[in-house]
Amino acid sequence: MAxxxxxASVHPPRFLMNIVxxxxxxxxxxxxxxxxxxxxxxxxxxEIPDGxxxxxxxxSGCGKSTALNLISxxxxxxxxxxxxxxxDVTDLPPERRGxxxxxxxxxxxxxxxxxxxxxxxxxxxxxxxxxxKEEMIARAEEAARLVQISELMDRRPGELSGGQQQRVxxxxxxxxxxxxxxxxxxxxxxxxxxxxxxxxxxxxxxNETKITTVFVTHDQEEAMSISDLIILMxxxxxxxxxxxxxxxxxxxxxxxxxxxxxxxxxIFKGTVKDGTVYIGDVPAAHTDSGFEGEAAVxxxxxxxxxxxxxxxxxxxxxxxxxxxxxxxxxxxxxxESGSGRAIVSSESLSxxxxxxxxxxxxxxxIHVFDPVTGVKIETRPG
Amino acid sequence: MKNSNFKAWLFLLPAIAxxxxxxxxxxxxxxxxxxxEGYNSASQSYWGIGFYNYSxxxxxxxxxxxxxxxxxLVIITVPLSTGLALLISLGLNxxxxxxxxxxxxxxxxxxxxxxxxxxxFMILFKKTAYTDGMINLLINWFGGQSVDFIEGPxxxxxxxxxxxxIWIVMPFKVLILTGSLASVNKNYYNAAKIDGxxxxxxxxxxTVPMISPMLFYLIITGFIGAFKAYSDEVALxxxxxxxxxxxxxxxxxxxxxxxxxxxxxxxxxxxxxILFIIVLTITSINLAISKKNIHY
Numbered sequence: 001m002a003x004x005x006x007x008a009s010v011h012p013p014r015f016l017m018n019i020v021x022x023x024x025x026x027x028x029x030x031x032x033x034x035x036x037x038x039x040x041x042x043x044x045x046x047e048i049p050d051g052x053x054x055x056x057x058x059x060s061g062c063g064k065s066t067a068l069n070l071i072s073x074x075x076x077x078x079x080x081x082x083x084x085x086x087x088d089v090t091d092l093p094p095e096r097r098g099x100x101x102x103x104x105x106x107x108x109x110x111x112x113x114x115x116x117x118x119x120x121x122x123x124x125x126x127x128x129x130x131x132x133k134e135e136m137i138a139r140a141e142e143a144a145r146l147v148q149i150s151e152l153m154d155r156r157p158g159e160l161s162g163g164q165q166q167r168v169x170x171x172x173x174x175x176x177x178x179x180x181x182x183x184x185x186x187x188x189x190x191x192x193x194x195x196x197x198x199x200x201x202x203x204x205x206x207n208e209t210k211i212t213t214v215f216v217t218h219d220q221e222e223a224m225s226i227s228d229l230i231i232l233m234x235x236x237x238x239x240x241x242x243x244x245x246x247x248x249x250x251x252x253x254x255x256x257x258x259x260x261x262x263x264x265x266x267i268f269k270g271t272v273k274d275g276t277v278y279i280g281d282v283p284a285a286h287t288d289s290g291f292e293g294e295a296a297v298x299x300x301x302x303x304x305x306x307x308x309x310x311x312x313x314x315x316x317x318x319x320x321x322x323x324x325x326x327x328x329x330x331x332x333x334x335x336e337s338g339s340g341r342a343i344v345s346s347e348s349l350s351x352x353x354x355x356x357x358x359x360x361x362x363x364x365x366i367h368v369f370d371p372v373t374g375v376k377i378e379t380r381p382g
Numbered sequence: 383m384k385n386s387n388f389k390a391w392l393f394l395l396p397a398i399a400x401x402x403x404x405x406x407x408x409x410x411x412x413x414x415x416x417x418x419e420g421y422n423s424a425s426q427s428y429w430g431i432g433f434y435n436y437s438x439x440x441x442x443x444x445x446x447x448x449x450x451x452x453x454x455l456v457i458i459t460v461p462l463s464t465g466l467a468l469l470i471s472l473g474l475n476x477x478x479x480x481x482x483x484x485x486x487x488x489x490x491x492x493x494x495x496x497x498x499x500x501x502x503f504m505i506l507f508k509k510t511a512y513t514d515g516m517i518n519l520l521i522n523w524f525g526g527q528s529v530d531f532i533e534g535p536x537x538x539x540x541x542x543x544x545x546x547x548i549w550i551v552m553p554f555k556v557l558i559l560t561g562s563l564a565s566v567n568k569n570y571y572n573a574a575k576i577d578g579x580x581x582x583x584x585x586x587x588x589t590v591p592m593i594s595p596m597l598f599y600l601i602i603t604g605f606i607g608a609f610k611a612y613s614d615e616v617a618l619x620x621x622x623x624x625x626x627x628x629x630x631x632x633x634x635x636x637x638x639x640x641x642x643x644x645x646x647x648x649x650x651x652x653x654x655x656i657l658f659i660i661v662l663t664i665t666s667i668n669l670a671i672s673k674k675n676i677h678y
Contacts, residue, residue, distance in 0.1 A: 095579075110677065
């Protein structure tokens with residue numbers, strides 16, 4: 001096989017670019033399905049930096065895919081602007097924006113071979129932009145090598161496994177060296193094991209190509225594990241943007257704290273009185289916010305330390321050991337669903353016996369929220 | 383094993399008996415008739431066995447005329463009706479407002495009685511003592527001479543017949559194609575849009591391959607249907623199709639059996655087998671082409 005110079009290395013895209021969304025809003029007019037207009041994306045202001053892998057995270061139906069379609073140009077915003085690397089692309093059609101996109105079901109053309117699928121975007125180019133036939137094939141082979149499907153070039157999509165189809169879809173999306181790569185629920189059609197493997201793969205491909213990448217997911221673990229930055233949204237509203245660990249450690253509101261983390265955060269009914277946050281009559285945290293009255297106290301599962309002399313006394317339901325995790329399922333009258341789950345170290349189980357269990361609490365794992373608005377109430381250790 | 387085989391045959395028995403009596407036996411009988419020379423249906427007797435019936439039919443000018451008419455009809459109407467149906471379906475699929483209304487309108491001819499449609503064509507094309515017909519009015523409007531479409535020159539009659547056939551077969555094709563176009567996953571089009579695929583290329587490289595199984599089905603059934611055309615011609619030109627010069631192969635077969643020149647089941651059987659061989663050949667060619675180009 002002839003080696004073409006263009007295929008010798010993985011080129012970074014011609015223009016690395018950041019994505020800026022300014023007051024971006026999409027309202028779907030009322031239709032037979034929707035009795036009233038639906039605001040899928042509500043006034044987004046985000047800057048997605050150059051060459052980063054960004055997870056757009058939220059529960060199903062929150063408008064993530066719409067947001068992605070706005071960035072790709074498949075949907076036109078109701079108002080607001082989109083900038084790629086400083087250029088306003090709001091009014092440009094998708095093909096002029098220089099985006100590559102991977103669809104949830106991959107949308108590989110079933111009647112074309114893998115090679116033909118990857119060639120397809122380049123064959124659309126006209127005039128001077130259109131590479132020669134040899135170069136097209138060289139670039140397709142380069143993209144295929146990057147996603148490690150070189151030996152599958154003659155197959156039809158129907159003859160590939162889900163993971164392989166996913167790779168072909170990525171190869172097709174990056175073959176034109178787009179400045180922005182968009183992935184819509186890239187892992188949702190894969191089984192659990194393949195999902196783990198493929199998400200590492202996406203991370204690797206992004207690292208190698210340095211393309212600014214946005215991927216949509218409803219799986220917080222997926223987003224947390226590979227993203228440089230996560231954007232968390234709920235019913236069209238932007239909730240928080242930040243590094244995964246930061247968002248986990250400093251959730252902006254109750255929704256964010258509940259959405260991130262498995263097992264989920266334990267929410268207790270509490271009260272704030274004179275700057276002290278109580279669960280029942282147990283002082284759990286302190287606040288200088290001036291907030292008084294009922295509050296929701298969230299404690300991460302890893303914030304509980306079994307301790308005979310601990311302040312929070314709970315009923316012991318059972319101890320579960322699953323692989324490396326040991327968790328204690330406890331009951332507490334103030335807990336949101338009557339019970340909760342703590343992840344503890346296996347050594348600390350010596351502290352547990354009988355029908356009650358006492359915990360001391362890690363203050364950094366406690367988050368207090370206004371129970372009505374969900375807004376975070378700042379606390380301080382003490 | 384034996385027992386279960388027996389059971390299977392038992393289950394198949396009603397279907398086999400039915401098909402045997404009403405399909406297989408008549409088919410074999412037709413084959414036999416076609417080789418019995420000088421068969422007389424009254425006395426159930428014949429002179430001998432041979433190819434005389436075939437050579438008679440193939441030399442009969444009425445059959446040659448019918449064959450010619452049928453082939454012209456097939457060649458013109460199958461591609462035109464399929465192409466037009468595809469265009470209309472594409473149109474229907476790209477509009478939102480009034481889509482259902484138009485779908486119904488396009489489907490109406492399919493549920494309308496052939497004779498009623500024939501009547502409409504009479505109003506459009508037939509020359510009577512009182513009027514030359516709507517189309518002739520239009521022709522006159524633009525300064526042309528009236529043409530007798532029903533009893534006039536051959537090309538005029540053939541044109542009416544083709545338009546009529548297209549009109550009759552198109553609704554079903556529109557229905558099928560609209561359905562199969564709507565079932566193509568929108569993501570393919572979104573992917574094509576992202577890649578900047580032109581409308582034309584999207585159509586030829588994505589839409590057509592995606593609906594190719596249905597297109598193929600329509601073309602094959604279209605060919606077979608057009609080769610078997612008969613009733614539409616009667617609706618337009620009356621029962622004496624030979625006199626009108628507009629007979630078809632099936633019409634010829636009918637005439638040989640029951641028409642004024644009828645009473646010759648052997649000739650009819652030979653003509654039927656010739657038709658069968660033609661349809662079989664065309665279908666085989668279609669299948670051979672489809673192997674390469676149809677994407678299931």
